[in-house]
Amino acid sequence: MSDIRVRFAPSPTGNLHVGSARTAIFNWLFARHHQGTFILRIEDTDQERSKPEYTRAILDGLRWLGVDWDEGPEAGGDCGPYFQSRRRSFYDEALQRLRHEGKVYPCFCTPERLQDLRTAQLSAKQNPRYDGRCLALADDEVAQRIAAGEPFALRIKAARLESVEWTDLCKGLVSIGPEMLDDIVVAKSDGYPTYNFAVVVDDITMGISHVIRGEDHISNTPKQILIYRALGATPPRFAHIPMILGEDRSKMSKRHGSTNVVEYERQGYLSEAFFNFMTLLGWSPSDDQEIFTRDEVVRRFSLDRVSPSGAIFDINKLKWMNGMYIRQLSPAEMLDRAEPFLSTLEGYPGDYSREQRVEIARQLRERIELLTEITDAAGYFFHEPAEYDEKGLAKAAKTPDLAAVMEDLAAALATTEPFDEAGIEAAVRQLAEARGMGAGKVIHPTRLALSGRIAGPGLFEMMHVLGRARCVTRLRRFVERHPWEF
Numbered sequence: 237m238s239d240i241r242v243r244f245a246p247s248p249t250g251n252l253h254v255g256s257a258r259t260a261i262f263n264w265l266f267a268r269h270h271q272g273t274f275i276l277r278i279e280d281t282d283q284e285r286s287k288p289e290y291t292r293a294i295l296d297g298l299r300w301l302g303v304d305w306d307e308g309p310e311a312g313g314d315c316g317p318y319f320q321s322r323r324r325s326f327y328d329e330a331l332q333r334l335r336h337e338g339k340v341y342p343c344f345c346t347p348e349r350l351q352d353l354r355t356a357q358l359s360a361k362q363n364p365r366y367d368g369r370c371l372a373l374a375d376d377e378v379a380q381r382i383a384a385g386e387p388f389a390l391r392i393k394a395a396r397l398e399s400v401e402w403t404d405l406c407k408g409l410v411s412i413g414p415e416m417l418d419d420i421v422v423a424k425s426d427g428y429p430t431y432n433f434a435v436v437v438d439d440i441t442m443g444i445s446h447v448i449r450g451e452d453h454i455s456n457t458p459k460q461i462l463i464y465r466a467l468g469a470t471p472p473r474f475a476h477i478p479m480i481l482g483e484d485r486s487k488m489s490k491r492h493g494s495t496n497v498v499e500y501e502r503q504g505y506l507s508e509a510f511f512n513f514m515t516l517l518g519w520s521p522s523d524d525q526e527i528f529t530r531d532e533v534v535r536r537f538s539l540d541r542v543s544p545s546g547a548i549f550d551i552n553k554l555k556w557m558n559g560m561y562i563r564q565l566s567p568a569e570m571l572d573r574a575e576p577f578l579s580t581l582e583g584y585p586g587d588y589s590r591e592q593r594v595e596i597a598r599q600l601r602e603r604i605e606l607l608t609e610i611t612d613a614a615g616y617f618f619h620e621p622a623e624y625d626e627k628g629l630a631k632a633a634k635t636p637d638l639a640a641v642m643e644d645l646a647a648a649l650a651t652t653e654p655f656d657e658a659g660i661e662a663a664v665r666q667l668a669e670a671r672g673m674g675a676g677k678v679i680h681p682t683r684l685a686l687s688g689r690i691a692g693p694g695l696f697e698m699m700h701v702l703g704r705a706r707c708v709t710r711l712r713r714f715v716e717r718h719p720w721e722f
């Protein structure tokens with residue numbers, strides 16, 4: 237293990253969001269690349285919006301993505317607890333120390349006064365910030381007001397006179413002048429630490445070496461650096477990764493597709509395809525390779541190849557990639573992955589053996605991009621087609637004596653031995669030859685009669701799995717129905 241320690245710090249106020257998942261993945265890749273430690277910390281201090289079921293959903297989402305954590309909920313570790321709501325003593329202790337060292341001062345200003353100050357500054361076109369009034373209070377007045385029970389917040393002393401600079405591993409040098417800084421509040425008047433203070437105390441006490449997070453957090457960084465200074469701690473390295481954008485280059489939202497990772501699982505994406513796709517949202521390798529095994533991305537990942545500007549979420553690319561991954565699955569794996577979807581089909585699994593179902597999965601693997609599409613593609617294996625494709629019927633009607641051809645084929649198939657791909661093919665071709673017609677004139681209506689469709693896997697391999705009984709019955713049913721005559 238190296239000294240590199242990174243964390244993913246979601247707030248459990250919703251399911252795992254696409255943007256958060258990408259942050260988790262980049263942290264995980266960075267940790268694994270450097271043999272560092274990846275920590276999961278749940279930032280559940282917003283008591284109204286945080287819910288245990290969201291924590292559960294986030295953990296499940298990370299597991300689905302194959303992002304495992306070395307320390308955190310359900311993993312343990314030496315720097316716990318890993319829920320902010322259980323870390324109050326760390327924050328109180330750090331606040332105590334700051335007070336003792338005279339690094340903070342009590343601020344008695346009411347929300348109304350702060351609001352008035354802000355309004356006045358804004359109308360004077362100034363950057364709104366605290367004017368330091370309570371820093372000027374005499375010690376005995378402060379003591380008196382505290383003794384009288386007047387509520388107060390704690391602010392960092394004279395932070396608004398400092399300047400802050402850091403070299404961001406994605407954005408480069410960022411400099412913030414004193415006019416942008418403030419005597420920031422570290423504890424609210426109810427005694428609770430502020431968000432930024434809790435994050436810094438956690439990052440220090442968990443030994444975090446690199447903070448990799450979305451650039452929507454970049455405005456917190458100067459504040460956090462001021463807190464590190466007050467606490468006498470060295471800030472970690474920061475990397476602010478670009479936002480995920482929709483195809484119109486606006487911030488990704490529900491308009492552009494689901495923002496919820498679990499939805500992608502439900503829609504039939506493979507986790508490894510989704511993971512691969514996410515790695516390319518902001519990061520790119522030095523060549524144009526796009527399909528990577530997990531180990532390959534771990535080996536190749538580096539923050540200096542993360543683009544400083546937005547990453548576009550291209551759903552068509554994700555779909556394409558999913559199709560690529562589906563085709564790489566072995567037939568048995570394909571069946572295992574597709575079974576949750578297949579089992580919703582009427583007639584599934586019927587009398588098909590596992591071996592036959594693996595064969596069905598193999599035949600359909602080439603024809604779908606999402607696992608959910610398999611229910612539509614595989615239906616006719618498990619139940620008779622209820623209707624036949626219109627165009628297919630119009631075309632079938634052009635086969636002379638169609639009913640007789642289909643009846644003859646049914647009769648031939650009833651005695652075809654062995655009933656395998658080669659045997660079936662021979663039966664179909666012999667029939668076409670005997671009637672002096674091209675094989676296509678038999679093949680197309682047969683596919684239609686058996687599946688209701690005009691496209692699908694190779695006809696003979698499909699018939700082999702369907703089996704003799706289904707083929708014969710469906711051909712006869714087709715003849716009885718005469719659907720091409722309507």
Ligand code: GLU
Nearest residue numbers: 245246247279435449453
């Ligand atoms: N809890 C924050 C969030 O969910 C992350 C804070 C951080 O990474 O510093 O966006």
